[in-house]
Amino acid sequence: METTNEQTAVEWFAAQMEQELDINSDKGSWGDIDLMWLFSKLGEEAGEVGGELNAYVHPRNGYNFEPYPGWTERVIRECADVANVAMMIADNVRNLLSTDDLVFDVVESGEGPREVG
Numbered sequence: 001m002e003t004t005n006e007q008t009a010v011e012w013f014a015a016q017m018e019q020e021l022d023i024n025s026d027k028g029s030w031g032d033i034d035l036m037w038l039f040s041k042l043g044e045e046a047g048e049v050g051g052e053l054n055a056y057v058h059p060r061n062g063y064n065f066e067p068y069p070g071w072t073e074r075v076i077r078e079c080a081d082v083a084n085v086a087m088m089i090a091d092n093v094r095n096l097l098s099t100d101d102l103v104f105d106v107v108e109s110g111e112g113p114r115e116v117g
């Protein structure tokens with residue numbers, strides 16, 4: 001199968017994500033981290049991307065191509081942080097759904113998920 005630009009970008013970005021996970025491996029697994037805490041962290045990390053991007057905007061001259069040495073790498077790392085936190089949320093939710101001893105029946109009454117088994 002031919003590699004598309006989309007595949008290339010996704011594979012490259014996945015490698016950035018793995019690199020960030022390796023750097024933070026001392027923090028351990030995310031399996032027990034509260035979902036809403038992770039959601040808060042997602043916003044915090046997105047803010048860090050914004051903080052880096054702000055350096056790109058010059059107050060008078062429009063954009064700076066490279067505001068300071070290493071800027072592009074910092075933006076990429078912060079983007080990988082955002083993606084990793086989103087991945088953690090998705091992974092934890094996926095594991096909730098695959099837990100054998102809980103079977104959820106999503107009722108249409110608007111009451112939300114209900115444990116049935």
Ligand SMILES: [Mg+2]
Pocket residue numbers: 045048077078081
């Ligand atoms: Mg960060």
